Amino acid sequence: MKRGVLIVLSGPSGVGKGTVRKALFEELDIDFTYSISMTTRRPRNGEVDGEDYFFVSHAEFEENIAAGNMLEHAEYVGNYYGTPKSFIDKTLGQGHDVFLEIDVQGALQVKEKMPEGAYIFLTPPDLQALKERLVGRGTDDPEVIDRRVAAASSEIRMMANYDYAVVNDEVQLAVQRIKDIVKVERLRVNRILPEYIAMIEELGK
Amino acid sequence: MKRGVLIVLSGPSGVGKGTVRKALFEELDIDFTYSISMTTRRPRNGEVDGEDYFFVSHAEFEENIAAGNMLEHAEYVGNYYGTPKSFIDKTLGQGHDVFLEIDVQGALQVKEKMPEGAYIFLTPPDLQALKERLVGRGTDDPEVIDRRVAAASSEIRMMANYDYAVVNDEVQLAVQRIKDIVKVERLRVNRILPEYIAMIEELGK
Structure with a gap:
């Protein structure tokens, strides 16, 4: 059984990760399993355990942390949210690709534990536009340029931790x-x- | 100017590298520059210097070796054949992708000097077929299996030095x-x- 690929989509906030992920899951020729998060917050109306989230108690979540099962986790308004390794491992082992959409901080934590994933950094088209504007830069306000350069520097530093950079210029192109x-x-x-x-080891027996 | 990609296609002899390369260059939507070899053999009728080969004297070829300009070279029937680095460097620097088709030994030498290339190993479909046959292996002669396993082991050892493995099951699929x-x-x-x-350094000036 060929192991699936772990696909991690990340990027600066506001770049459009969620929009790209939704459009990707609407494609008919993909078969990615969405990585299900674990949380201690209560299910909302209609939310299903093991589909929307794995809903667990505080104690259970902390047991998962202690057991090394959380690829990453964070606390938000008194509740834990995180990515359980066991679900991803099982799904990859069954030959299915797993798709994880996550912020930059979370992606770095996941990468430490599962470096074999394909880490994709979604970049704002600004970075590309900034580059294209280099030629005619004389027309821009120096202050505007400085701000753009600072933002770009920060994004480029983040990008260095990823395998791929995908420009989100158009959602369908990014998909x-x-x-x-x-x-x-x-x-x-x-x-x-x-x-x-x-295979060779198996045949050599 | 975005630097081009060096694409190195290699694989065991008889796997069909030349056929795949020819089919690839017939595609209308590619724009690869074919890496031109240097040789000391005389041009044959109709062969053009700087197109079919760079035709040079023995002394010139040896100067190129001494200057570190040969990514790899070999002697064959009293003549030198090799891959000059300068041509590839210049072409990549102009933003063009360079395509190099080469045997396994040559590819390894090139990789030492230009590890940034995309190294593609073309595998015979046998390796895939061997895997698929695992299930019903009881029907095969043990001697036949042994020979196949030995050949496969050797190919897998070679493959380990590459970035990608492409099965040549159908030329158009491989392309x-x-x-x-x-x-x-x-x-x-x-x-x-x-x-x-x-870009950032340029803007920060």
């Missing part, structure tokens, strides 16, 4: 790039090799 | 996979980052 990345990740030798080595 | 790889390589952060850092 297509992510689909291409996943397709090509399956051809990467470091994904294929363990499978072949296992 | 499409290579095109996808190049498209996605352009999204890799380690390719994009230097460009952005240069």
Whole structure:
């Protein structure tokens, strides 16, 4: 059984991660399992345990932390939210790709524990536009340029921790790039090799 | 100017590298520059210097070796053949992708000097077929299996030095996979980052 690919979509807040994720899950030719978060907050009307979230008690959540099962977690308004490793591991092991949409801080924590994922940084088109504007920069206010450069520097520092950078210039273009990345990740030798080595060992018995 | 991608297609002899390369260059939506080899053999009728080969004297070739300009070279029937770095560097610097088709030994030498390339290993469909046959292996002669396992082990050892493995099951499928790889390589952060850092440095001046 070929192991699935963990796809992590992240990026600065306001870049449009949620919009891209929704559009991606509407594509008919993908079959990603969405990573389900764990939380201690109560289910809202209509929310289903194991679908919208894994709803657990405070004690259970802390047991998961202690057992090393949380890839990342944070506290927000008195409740825990986090990404359980066991669900992702099981799903990847069944050969399904897992999709995780997460903020930059969370992505870095996940990467420490699952570096084999494909880490995608969604960038605002500003960064690209900034570059394109370089040629005609004389027309811009120096203060505006300074602010843009500062924002861009910060984004570039974040980007350095990822495998891929996808510009969110148009949602459908960003979606297509992510689909291409996943397709090509399956051809990467470091994904294929363990499978072949296992096969050879099996045949050599 | 965004630097081009060096694409190296390699694989065991007889796997069909040349056929895939020819089919790839017939695609209308690619714009790869083919890496031109240097040789000391005489031009044949109709061969053009700087198109088919860079035709040089023995002394010139050895000067190129001494100057570190040969990414790899070999002697064959008294003549030198090799891949000059300067041509590839210049073409990549102009923003064009360079395509190099080369045997496994040559690819490894090139990789030592230009690790930033996308190294693609073309695998025979046998390896895939061998895997698929695992289920019904009882029907195969043990000697046949042993030979297949030995060949597969050798191919897998070679594959470990590459970034991607592309199965040559159908030429058009292999071509499409290579095109996808190049498209996605352009999204890799380690390719994009230097460009952005240069931009920020330029703006910060």
